[in-house]
Amino acid sequence: MKSNNIQHLYRRIGFGILPIELEKLSKKSKKDVVNSLFKSSKKTTKLEVDTSEIKDLFSGSMMMSGSKLDTETRRKIQKISREKQIELNVAWIDRLTNSQEILREKMTLFWANHFVCEDNSINYIQQFNNTLRKHALGNFKDFVNAVSKEAAMTKYLNTKQNKKQKPNENFARELMELFTLGVGHYTEEDIKESAKAFTGYSHNLQGEFVFRNRQHDDSEKTFFAKTGNFSGEDIIDIILEQKQCANYICGKLYRYFVNDVIDETHVNAMANVFYKDYNIENLMRFMLTSDWFYDDKNIGSKIKSPIEFLVGLKTMVPTEFSNPKQLLYIQKLLGQTLLDPPNVAGWKGGKNWIDSNTIVLRLKLPSLILNGAYISKVKDGYEDAQMEEKKELFKKKFGKRFKTKVNWTYFNTQFKNVEIDEFQNHLLACEINESAKAYLQSLEKVSKQEYCIQLMSLPEYQMC
Amino acid sequence: MDRRKFLKQSSLASSLFMVPSFVRAFEQVASSKLGYKRLVIIQLSGGNDGLNTVIPYRNDLYYKERPTLGIAKNEILKLNDDVGLNPALEPLKRLYDKGYLSIINNVGYPNPVRSHFRSMDIWQTATDSNKFSQSGWVGRYLDNYGKQPHSAIEVDESLSLAMKGENFNAIATQDAKSFYNLSKDPYFKNIRNHKNDAHLNEHNLGYLYKSMIAAESSAKYIFEKSKTVSSKKEYPNNKFGKQMKTTAQFINSNLETKVFYTSLGGFDTHVNQINTQKRLLDIYANSVEAFVQDLKDNDTFKDTLILTFSEFGRRVKQNASVGTDHGTANNVFVIGENLKKQGLYNNMASLSDLDDNGDLKFEIDFRTIYATVLDKWLEVDDEKVLNKSFKQLDFI
Numbered sequence: 001m002k003s004n005n006i007q008h009l010y011r012r013i014g015f016g017i018l019p020i021e022l023e024k025l026s027k028k029s030k031k032d033v034v035n036s037l038f039k040s041s042k043k044t045t046k047l048e049v050d051t052s053e054i055k056d057l058f059s060g061s062m063m064m065s066g067s068k069l070d071t072e073t074r075r076k077i078q079k080i081s082r083e084k085q086i087e088l089n090v091a092w093i094d095r096l097t098n099s100q101e102i103l104r105e106k107m108t109l110f111w112a113n114h115f116v117c118e119d120n121s122i123n124y125i126q127q128f129n130n131t132l133r134k135h136a137l138g139n140f141k142d143f144v145n146a147v148s149k150e151a152a153m154t155k156y157l158n159t160k161q162n163k164k165q166k167p168n169e170n171f172a173r174e175l176m177e178l179f180t181l182g183v184g185h186y187t188e189e190d191i192k193e194s195a196k197a198f199t200g201y202s203h204n205l206q207g208e209f210v211f212r213n214r215q216h217d218d219s220e221k222t223f224f225a226k227t228g229n230f231s232g233e234d235i236i237d238i239i240l241e242q243k244q245c246a247n248y249i250c251g252k253l254y255r256y257f258v259n260d261v262i263d264e265t266h267v268n269a270m271a272n273v274f275y276k277d278y279n280i281e282n283l284m285r286f287m288l289t290s291d292w293f294y295d296d297k298n299i300g301s302k303i304k305s306p307i308e309f310l311v312g313l314k315t316m317v318p319t320e321f322s323n324p325k326q327l328l329y330i331q332k333l334l335g336q337t338l339l340d341p342p343n344v345a346g347w348k349g350g351k352n353w354i355d356s357n358t359i360v361l362r363l364k365l366p367s368l369i370l371n372g373a374y375i376s377k378v379k380d381g382y383e384d385a386q387m388e389e390k391k392e393l394f395k396k397k398f399g400k401r402f403k404t405k406v407n408w409t410y411f412n413t414q415f416k417n418v419e420i421d422e423f424q425n426h427l428l429a430c431e432i433n434e435s436a437k438a439y440l441q442s443l444e445k446v447s448k449q450e451y452c453i454q455l456m457s458l459p460e461y462q463m464c
Numbered sequence: 465m466d467r468r469k470f471l472k473q474s475s476l477a478s479s480l481f482m483v484p485s486f487v488r489a490f491e492q493v494a495s496s497k498l499g500y501k502r503l504v505i506i507q508l509s510g511g512n513d514g515l516n517t518v519i520p521y522r523n524d525l526y527y528k529e530r531p532t533l534g535i536a537k538n539e540i541l542k543l544n545d546d547v548g549l550n551p552a553l554e555p556l557k558r559l560y561d562k563g564y565l566s567i568i569n570n571v572g573y574p575n576p577v578r579s580h581f582r583s584m585d586i587w588q589t590a591t592d593s594n595k596f597s598q599s600g601w602v603g604r605y606l607d608n609y610g611k612q613p614h615s616a617i618e619v620d621e622s623l624s625l626a627m628k629g630e631n632f633n634a635i636a637t638q639d640a641k642s643f644y645n646l647s648k649d650p651y652f653k654n655i656r657n658h659k660n661d662a663h664l665n666e667h668n669l670g671y672l673y674k675s676m677i678a679a680e681s682s683a684k685y686i687f688e689k690s691k692t693v694s695s696k697k698e699y700p701n702n703k704f705g706k707q708m709k710t711t712a713q714f715i716n717s718n719l720e721t722k723v724f725y726t727s728l729g730g731f732d733t734h735v736n737q738i739n740t741q742k743r744l745l746d747i748y749a750n751s752v753e754a755f756v757q758d759l760k761d762n763d764t765f766k767d768t769l770i771l772t773f774s775e776f777g778r779r780v781k782q783n784a785s786v787g788t789d790h791g792t793a794n795n796v797f798v799i800g801e802n803l804k805k806q807g808l809y810n811n812m813a814s815l816s817d818l819d820d821n822g823d824l825k826f827e828i829d830f831r832t833i834y835a836t837v838l839d840k841w842l843e844v845d846d847e848k849v850l851n852k853s854f855k856q857l858d859f860i
């Protein structure tokens with residue numbers, strides 16, 4: 001398989017690829033490369049932080065006072081839960097950087113901005129996150145059903161409050177508007193009727209699904225011109241019978257993995273594959289083996305999300321944050337904090353990631369966290385005698401804000417056999433703009449490290 | 465406004481340099497005479513307890529529902545025979561006495577949501593409570609009427625959803641100097657060549673280059689323009705006080721910014737509310753008074769309107785921890801020099817006619833306030849921004 005195609009593939013289904021691995025894969029065929037992606041994502045490795053402290057508090061308090069938590073314990077649990085959410089966020093970033101199941105992880109990240117949910121209980125949100133992971137490449141119908149029964153989701157979209165006597169339409173509406181069909185492909189009546197079918201959906205304290213029979217409305221419902229005593233599962237069946245559901249999901253996947261601009265022919269081809277059995281793995285295999293996936297117009301044409309940008313940096317140059325809160329702080333400044341979506345519609349993505357603040361930070365961040373804020377501007381044939389002092393000075397001045405341990409040795413080993421003139425092929429997904437190219441040519445290539453920082457500080461580095 | 469239009473307008477703006485100087489001199493006179501109207505939004509995050517802010521001290525139900533949380537009659541700063549302010553709001557009372565304050569009571573929206581995130585989301589996006597939007601109302605104002613990223617500034621580290629449009633975002637900065645420093649590495653200047661900028665296309669990479677150029681010029685503009693003015697006023701020494709001081713500096717240096725956004729958090733008072741809320745209201749009122757004075761000293765108050773809101777009010781009945789739980793309708797403060805209706809804009813909410821949760825039933829939709837401000841103050845088409853028509857109020 002051609003090197004630039006492998007790089008494109010890995011930038012989209014992962015966060016980039018390093019030279020040694022690239023060298024290995026370039027000897028294989030496209031089919032083999034894609035197959036091995038699915039093979040290594042067969043397994044699902046749960047992402048978990050230790051929450052036993054909370055579980056102990058729960059059971060201790062329950063024994064003391066029966067079924068209700070006292071205020072003090074509740075507060076304690078909330079406090080630990082907040083800290084654990086930070087831990088889970090950091091563990092997730094770490095997982096994205098180091099996982100063998102890279103396709104499954106990238107899909108999980110995609111689904112997390114599709115089935116958008118948040119909850120302040122660490123146990124529920126962790127469970128939800130692993131449900132995304134489990135079904136990421138599975139069957140879409142099972143997936144939607146599983147999501148509809150998640151504790152965090154029944155809380156987030158109020159299915160818990162959806163009762164026979166007092167229906168709450170929140171989940172039913174978003175199920176169709178955001179999760180399956182898209183705006184305009186259902187009526188207000190469809191929402192009202194399907195909301196009835198989801199009455200009784202709830203969960204217990206452990207976060208397991210509970211169906212409350214007495215709150216369920218078992219009257220007849222008319223939904224998409226069908227009438228019957230439909231359950232929640234029946235409603236999901238009927239929704240998936242609509243071809244529009246396959247169209248909608250394929251459009252979203254296309255925008256995420258291929259190009260912001262939809263190509264109707266390709267999306268239709270995907271929808272035809274998906275509609276057959278709603279098998280996500282088959283659909284992704286179809287996409288990744290299609291010739292059009294590797295078209296020039298698709299390569300290097302997307303703007304990285306903040307997480308793609310951050311994890312991509314860490315993939316090229318391993319970087320640890322001494323204080324995990326700084327990692328969260330950077331996510332916040334870049335406009336995408338994992339586990340903390342703006343609302344159920346999720347992040348808009350694409351050009352919307354970029355504004356005056358985020359573009360300035362994105363251009364400056366590689367040098368900030370990897371290189372003492374230093375971007376070499378030494379003219380060709382010269383050297384900067386004060387380079388090290390400048391980096392030291394920065395560390396003193398801003399070290400507290402971004403305290404990182406950077407593993408340049410790893411980077412140098414990876415790039416040992418790569419000529420410096422070849423670097424841009426590994427670090428950038430698109431051609432460098434003429435004036436930037438001219439400027440770079442006028443500069444001295446001080447070292448592989450300094451040149452890497454120079455390339456990462458270009459707008460071109462924001463593309464994938 | 466879409467990106468293309470925006471760029472056209474900014475190239476129009478730069479061609480102003482070609483205009484004979486007397487014409488530009490005339491324009492400057494015109495704009496300082498006619499005034500440059502600005503809106504300052506203050507968000508009280510966490511759900512400020514409106515009932516202990518603007519207090520119906522003659523209403524027995526108030527003391528009945530809040531036996532240990534109600535504020536004693538003799539402590540209350542009385543506005544009239546029925547209504548008074550929290551004792552921490554002495555500075556606000558002074559603004560009220562001068563006719564600079566309009567209190568709009570019982571503001572909310574249909575089918576209220578009692579989650580902080582969601583309710584704040586509704587206030588920031590100005591959508592119905594069962595609809596979701598990926599753009600905020602100030603952001604959509606920028607989409608249609610913004611000229612530069614700094615047409616709206618959030619005086620904070622990052623942008624709220626309120627400040628993000630469909631195609632155009634505001635700028636966030638609480639420290640103009642460090643933002644400028646971050647943007648001005650000569651490396652970034654050198655990687656682009658002005659002559660080539662015209663060839664940057666509308667695709668993603670071109671968009672990145674354009675954003676980079678716009679950001680750098682906004683950062684420079686904000687820093688260089690605002691450093692010409694420094695405030696001598698004393699502000700409370702805390703984050704909010706600093707935000708208001710920075711905002712005053714931006715306004716007094718005549719930055720061409722139409723909307724400023726600031727916030728003060730910590731109002732989620734479930735436990736031992738009295739002192740926490742007093743401390744916060746004290747910070748709020750003292751900062752706002754200093755701000756108003758600062759603007760008056762520079763003759764910019766007459767062109768500034770300050771809007772204060774919180775995502776919801778709190779339950780009428782106090783809880784078991786001498787605090788209050790999440791509620792619904794709340795009061796909104798409008799502060800300005802030439803208010804059409806000073807003092808209490810409307811009556812207090814009924815404490816007897818409550819909803820099933822024991823919460824207030826709202827009377828005024830918050831979006832009618834936005835619509836009024838957009839139409840009468842910022843003088844733009846409110847329907848374009850709110851995607852819906854709302855009847856307007858009469859406070860300005």
